[in-house]
Amino acid sequence: MKPLLVCALAAVALPGLAHAAEDDMSCTNEPRSAWMTPDAATVRIHEAGYPEVRAIKVSGSCYEIFAFTRKHGRADVYMNPVTAEIVRAEVEN
Numbered sequence: 001m002k003p004l005l006v007c008a009l010a011a012v013a014l015p016g017l018a019h020a021a022e023d024d025m026s027c028t029n030e031p032r033s034a035w036m037t038p039d040a041a042t043v044r045i046h047e048a049g050y051p052e053v054r055a056i057k058v059s060g061s062c063y064e065i066f067a068f069t070r071k072h073g074r075a076d077v078y079m080n081p082v083t084a085e086i087v088r089a090e091v092e093n
Contacts, residue, residue, distance in 0.1 A: 050069060063079045
């Protein structure tokens, strides 16, 4: 009975922890005054191969960019807002 309870609790808790980790993602220690504008980030993400940008939001110290690839796959891209380095990209085909 206890293993079943542990599994059930893990199934409920782990997705919430994963979401919290995304909100705390760290891309830079620079102040926001040093960040590029969302428009500049859009240009840089286009250059990186994501031609269609749907939205950009701040997540932790990153820009989280919701975009599509050239092959129309959905992409959730985390970008350093100072250097434009892509820290993480999750792409669905």
